[in-house]
Amino acid sequence: xxxxxxxxxxxxQKGDVLLEIRGLKIEGMSGDEWNEIVHGIDVTxxxxxxxxxxxxxxxxxxxxxxxxxxxxxxxxxxxxxEILFDGVDLAKxxxxxxRRLRGARIAYVAQSAAAAFNxxxxxxxxxxxxxxxxxxxxxxxxxxxxxxxxxxxRLPDPxxxxxxxxxxxxxxxxxxxxxxxxMACRPDLIVFDEPTTALDVTTQIEVLxxxxxxxxxxxxxxxxITHDLAVVAQMAxxxxxxxxxxxxxxxxxxxxxxxxxxDYTQSLWAVRSFQKQNRTEAEEGVEPxxxxxxxxxxxxxxxxxxxxxxxxxxxxxxxxxxxxxxxKSTTARVITGLLPPSEGQILFKGKPLPPDYRRRSKxxxxxxxxxxxMPDTALNPKQRVREIIGRPxxxxxxxxxxxxxxxxxxxxxxxxxxPDEFIGRLPGELSGGQKQRVCIARALAAEPEVIICDxxxxxxxxxxxxxxxxxxxRLQREFGLTYMFITHDLATVRAIADSVVVMLQGRxxxxxxxxxxxxxxxxxxxxxLLSSVPEMEVGxxxxxxxxxxxxxxxx
Amino acid sequence: xxxxxxxxxxxxxxAQFGMAVVVLYVFVAIFAPLLAPYGExxxxxxxxxxxxxxxxxxxxxxxxxxxxxxxxxAQNTIGIAFATTLLAFLIGxxxxxxxxxxxxxxxxxxxxxxxxxxxxxxxxxALMLLTIFGTNVLTLILVIAILDSTxxxxxxxxxxxxxxxxxxxxxxxxxxxxxxxxxxxEILPNAMAPLVAEFGLRFxxxxxxxxxxxxxxxxxxxxxxxxxxxxRDNATLISFGDITPLIPAGAIALLTVGVNFxxxxxxxxxxxxxx
Numbered sequence: 001x002x003x004x005x006x007x008x009x010x011x012x013q014k015g016d017v018l019l020e021i022r023g024l025k026i027e028g029m030s031g032d033e034w035n036e037i038v039h040g041i042d043v044t045x046x047x048x049x050x051x052x053x054x055x056x057x058x059x060x061x062x063x064x065x066x067x068x069x070x071x072x073x074x075x076x077x078x079x080x081x082e083i084l085f086d087g088v089d090l091a092k093x094x095x096x097x098x099r100r101l102r103g104a105r106i107a108y109v110a111q112s113a114a115a116a117f118n119x120x121x122x123x124x125x126x127x128x129x130x131x132x133x134x135x136x137x138x139x140x141x142x143x144x145x146x147x148x149x150x151x152x153x154r155l156p157d158p159x160x161x162x163x164x165x166x167x168x169x170x171x172x173x174x175x176x177x178x179x180x181x182x183m184a185c186r187p188d189l190i191v192f193d194e195p196t197t198a199l200d201v202t203t204q205i206e207v208l209x210x211x212x213x214x215x216x217x218x219x220x221x222x223x224x225i226t227h228d229l230a231v232v233a234q235m236a237x238x239x240x241x242x243x244x245x246x247x248x249x250x251x252x253x254x255x256x257x258x259x260x261x262x263d264y265t266q267s268l269w270a271v272r273s274f275q276k277q278n279r280t281e282a283e284e285g286v287e288p289x290x291x292x293x294x295x296x297x298x299x300x301x302x303x304x305x306x307x308x309x310x311x312x313x314x315x316x317x318x319x320x321x322x323x324x325x326x327x328k329s330t331t332a333r334v335i336t337g338l339l340p341p342s343e344g345q346i347l348f349k350g351k352p353l354p355p356d357y358r359r360r361s362k363x364x365x366x367x368x369x370x371x372x373x374m375p376d377t378a379l380n381p382k383q384r385v386r387e388i389i390g391r392p393x394x395x396x397x398x399x400x401x402x403x404x405x406x407x408x409x410x411x412x413x414x415x416x417x418x419p420d421e422f423i424g425r426l427p428g429e430l431s432g433g434q435k436q437r438v439c440i441a442r443a444l445a446a447e448p449e450v451i452i453c454d455x456x457x458x459x460x461x462x463x464x465x466x467x468x469x470x471x472x473x474r475l476q477r478e479f480g481l482t483y484m485f486i487t488h489d490l491a492t493v494r495a496i497a498d499s500v501v502v503m504l505q506g507r508x509x510x511x512x513x514x515x516x517x518x519x520x521x522x523x524x525x526x527x528x529l530l531s532s533v534p535e536m537e538v539g540x541x542x543x544x545x546x547x548x549x550x551x552x553x554x555x
Numbered sequence: 556x557x558x559x560x561x562x563x564x565x566x567x568x569x570a571q572f573g574m575a576v577v578v579l580y581v582f583v584a585i586f587a588p589l590l591a592p593y594g595e596x597x598x599x600x601x602x603x604x605x606x607x608x609x610x611x612x613x614x615x616x617x618x619x620x621x622x623x624x625x626x627x628x629a630q631n632t633i634g635i636a637f638a639t640t641l642l643a644f645l646i647g648x649x650x651x652x653x654x655x656x657x658x659x660x661x662x663x664x665x666x667x668x669x670x671x672x673x674x675x676x677x678x679x680x681a682l683m684l685l686t687i688f689g690t691n692v693l694t695l696i697l698v699i700a701i702l703d704s705t706x707x708x709x710x711x712x713x714x715x716x717x718x719x720x721x722x723x724x725x726x727x728x729x730x731x732x733x734x735x736x737x738x739x740x741e742i743l744p745n746a747m748a749p750l751v752a753e754f755g756l757r758f759x760x761x762x763x764x765x766x767x768x769x770x771x772x773x774x775x776x777x778x779x780x781x782x783x784x785x786x787r788d789n790a791t792l793i794s795f796g797d798i799t800p801l802i803p804a805g806a807i808a809l810l811t812v813g814v815n816f817x818x819x820x821x822x823x824x825x826x827x828x829x830x
Contacts, residue, residue, distance in 0.1 A: 032565075336729055357729055365731045378722040382744035395730060442726075 018086060018188055018221050019045040019068060025080035026063050026072060026245075038063055038245040040081065047188065048219040052236030052253070054226060054268075056461035057432070060245040061225045065191045068223055069106045070098045086188065103130035107182035111194040113174040117166040124162030127181045136185050149180040152217065153210045171324075172203030176210050183214060190215070191223045196231065200323040200488055201532040208234060208534075209545055227461060229268060230534035233257055234541040241265050254538050267463065269536070274466055274495050276317075276473050287350050289314045289482050290335070290368075290450055294344035297334050304330050305506045307344070312450060315476065317483040319497035319514075321490065321529070327506040328486045332452050335484070336370060348450075366396045369443035373455035375435035379427040385412070385438055386423050392445040411441040415471060433464035440471065450482045457492060469496055490533045494518065502526050566820055573816025580810055584629040591623035596778040603792060606799075613799055616788045624780040625803055631781050633810075635696060636762040642700035643761070644754060647707025652738045652746075654708070655715035666712075669705045677702045678767070685773045695774065699761060710753055714746045748825035755818035759811045766807055782807050 026038035038060045045051050045068075053061040063076060070090030072078050083090040085106065090098060102108075107130075110116040118126060128142040137145070143162070150158035153176040166174060175195055182190050195211065196204040212235060215222050224235045232239055232253075239256045241248040241264070249262045260266050288311035297305040305327050312318050320328045333339040335346055337357030346353045348367065354360050372378035379388055389408045393399040399407055409419035415437040427435055436456060443451050453472070457465035473496060475481060487493060493500060493514070500518075501511040502525065510523040522530060531544055563574060583590065592611075593599050597619060604614040612621035650669075654662040672680075681698055688694045718724060719742065727741050768774030769783030777784065782803035789800040 338725070338729070357731075360731075362731050365729060370726065370729060372722045372726075374722065378726060380723040380741055380745070383740070392730060395732070446730075 016047050017044060018047045019043065020084040021064075021068065021081065022084070023081035024064065024067055024078070024083065024091075026060070026067060027077050027079045028063075029075040034077070034079070036079070036245070037076070038067075041242075041245075041247055043068070043240070045189070045221050045223065047221050049238065050215060050222045050224055050236045052224045052226065052232035052239040053242060054229060054232050054239060055242035055248075056227060056463065058244070059242040061227075061242050062193050063245075064242070065193055065223050065225045066108075068189070068191055069102060069108060071102075100134070103187075104134040104136065104185045105188050107185070107187040107190045109175075109178050109182050109190060109192045109195050112198055113178040113195075114166065114171060114198075116178060117174065119166050122163055122165055123169070123177050123181075127162060127177075127184055130181070131184050134185060142184065145184065146180065149183055149214075150177070152214055153177075153180050154206070155180075170203075172199050172207055175199065175207050179207075179211055179214065183218065183220075186218055187220065189221045189223070191225070193225045194227070197226065197228070201490070201534075202323060202528055204231075205532045205534070205541070205544065208541060211235070212541065228534070229462075230536045230540075233536055233538055234534060241268070257536060257538055274469055276496050286313065288312055288347075289349060290484075291347040291350075292331070292335065292344075293347055295331065295334050295341045295346070296343040297330060297339055297341040299330075299339075303342075303506070305334065305341070308503075308506075308508055309344075310501045310508065310511050312482050312484055314449075314482055315480045316498040317476065317485055317496050318499050318501060319485045319487060319493040320501045320503060321487060321493055322503035323488060323529075325505070326503040328488075328503055329454055330506075331503070332370070332454055332484070332486055335452065336368065362396065366392075366446045367449045369446050369448040369451050371436070371439050371443050371451060371453045371456050374459050375432060375439050376427070376459075378439050379435055379442075381427050383426075384423075385425050385427075385430075388427075388438060389441050389445050392442060396446050407445070411445055414444065414475070415441045417441075431464075432460050433467060436460060436464075436468055437471065440468075440475070444475065444479075448481070450484065452484045452486070454486045455488070456485075458487065458489060465492075472496070490530060502529070562824075569816045570820030573813040573820070576809060576813030577817060580629055580633060580813075583626055584633045587626040587630045591620075591626045593620040593623040595619075595624060595627040595780050597623075603789075605797070612802060613797075615785065616791075621785075621789075621799060621802070624785060625782070625806060627780040628782045628785060628803060629806070631775060631779055632762065632765060632783070632807075635692060635775065636758060636765055639696045639699045639703070639761050639765070640754060640758045642696060643703040643757065644707055644750070646700060647704035648711045648750065650704070651708040651711030651713075652715050652742055653734075655712045655719050656734060656738060656742065662712075665708070669708050672702070673705045678764075681764070681768065682771070682773055685768070690773050690776055692775065695765070695768070699764060699768075703757060703761060703764075707753065707757065711746065711750060714749050715742050718742050718745050748821075752818050752822045752825070755814050755821070759814050763807065763811065 021041060021043040023040045023042065024038060025036060025040055027034040028037040041064055043051070043064070053065060055061050063073070066072060067078055067083060068085075070083055070085070070093065078091050081091065085101065088097065088101070090101075117123070124143055124146050127146040128139055131137045131142045131145070132139050146162050147158050150161055155161050155173055155176055161169065161173070161177070169177065179195070192211065196207050199207060208231065214220075224232060226232050236253050238250070239253050240250045241256075241262070243264055249256070249260065249265045256265070260269050290312040292308060292310050295305055295308045296303065308327070308331055310318065320331065322328050330339065334341050337353070337355060337360055340355035345355070348364065353364055357365065386405075386408055389411055390404050393404050393407050408423060412419040412422055417434060417437055422430070422434070427438070430438065456472075457468050460468065469492065472483065476483060483496075485492070485496060497514045499511070499513045502509050502517065502523065504525050509525050510517060517526060518530070531547075534540065563571060566574075598617055599620050600610060600614045600618045602614065602616055602618050604610055604618070606613045610620050610622070612625070615621055615624065650665055654665045681702055684698045685694065688698070724737060724741050727737050765774050766781075766783030769781045770787045772784070772787070774783055775781040785803040786800050792800050
């Protein structure tokens, strides 16, 4: 341990320039030609410094992060500029030279640890691979070191967790194990590519704290890539805002948070401003449009829902929140009839719906539509927009020919897409936000009463997500739609919900009007959930963690 | 069509070569009666005549013109192989899609039945069935198609399995669509690429299979011209240093290579790989 820290101190002092990228240009293959996707970026990173790269998808942040290791993905190439890592130009160095650096002095933590670990090997074997291959330490020493790092990253049972296979630990633990692995050779630089994006807020906060801790302990420089501003505010010393492969703005974190200069940066900062106007509460005694009445359900023999009940009132938005695995999406599957419940029933306007969707009438199906999380898989890639939206029109309403075409155009206008431009397109020719809009139009085409939105904005960039929320809100006002909004993002809940249902491990722990849920006193779990949502404030992470330690000390 | 030609011009040489071979074979197969100097079954000279002005490739064991029989052979062998492959895809594809869409016991029963069929070596099984049911063209096509559909069932089931779990299929089910629409409009268009590629490969195997059967005497029956049996009938010429029997064998080999080139190119394109 001390041996290695000594070594990295010998390599340089804190504050020395470690990585210097000048005029970096990267080209990507699209169709049959090379297009420039990163247009001359300069990055300077000092030892012990954490640089945040933020931007929407397609901004080139991951590409630049990988280029900092001298690596480019398939179909990309570094076409210009210098990448000086400790004096070595990675853009021009040989494969052999790069191999010696990677893993040993530069490490990478991927977005999805589950996909990045080899499922066939135990965690500790994968941990030991790099140090042993690079001849830094023996297998035995590497295993001892792994246990030490697991402990520092606050993994449970650090002595034995390394003996498990990737599928035997949770997502948050896997992400920490990956950070430990990146630390194995005590690199000078770690590139974190959205390491917490796929995690729940309650898990995210733990992983963030662990990463921040260990980077400080070993004085490692890091590039932290994310699209989440609140997260980057906690992690980075300095922030670079990127857009379309260009630098928009660069500043120290505190400075950037306090007064962003460019319009684009300001728009990113302001994105969470959307707030639905409050409406009057549902009147007492009015029959709910949809009543979920004591639902229990199981997958095979494994029970997943226990006595879930809540009501949806006409024209209202009910947000169902909870971590992954809390049963939110399963509840939606029960409501739509994909998973018949073992107990309880679904009442639509007071009448029970058949539990299996195959037994429901066309009209019952029509009244309840669904919008999915991933618009990529929710739209048939081989059908054009005309057919995607036209099918429910023909199927439910019997529209044909000119009438159908006219209605498709109307719907496209409703979702703010130009009919002439979009009606003949395939989903592959649409952006993520446009795809989600087409999904909304498909749901609307059925002229439903209730729309179930399953994490509809979580796969989208914040600006785009904002647009979708505004659109959904407008449509709700125009057509008196009722939404059931499944989400793990409490900011979204704040923006659009009228009432909130909090779920944990298949049970409803708390439910009620939004204001009630968001005002203390909270249920214990709601409190944890609420306090885990990162805020756009430097030092927020430390504050929350300090609070929690105090509380647990008090207990 | 215009797009296709444009794509073909950009394709690698192997694909262009393969495409040229396929087009040539199809052309010959269709226009064989016009191209052939003599009739398919017509005895025009003595047995085993050498290459000459009148008989460009000599004559066979019964004194029929080799060249004419090779041209007609294209028609018979390719036509039968094509019909067989098509039938095999219809049976295997439909069953595979049904198994994956319906799941449950349908999937289990179909899967086990297919397993049983696949457990018996197909050449021996085919020989047995042909011996029982006789060796006319219709039985030949049916037997080979059913035996071959097992592999297509497996492929189409596997491909469709990845598609039925997609949310657009779930959306179609929740809309209340019937099985026909889901298979035809939601699954099939997305399963086309691997199936078309497999079609090319399967066609080659069927083609070789028929040729082997003919060589063994249980395939296409004389006097119908067929490359497999032509090799067998004239095989003795090899021992006299005459390469004529290698020509139908070469025709089989060339088509196999050509189809494979085209399939490779198609797979490469549809997989979206660069370089």
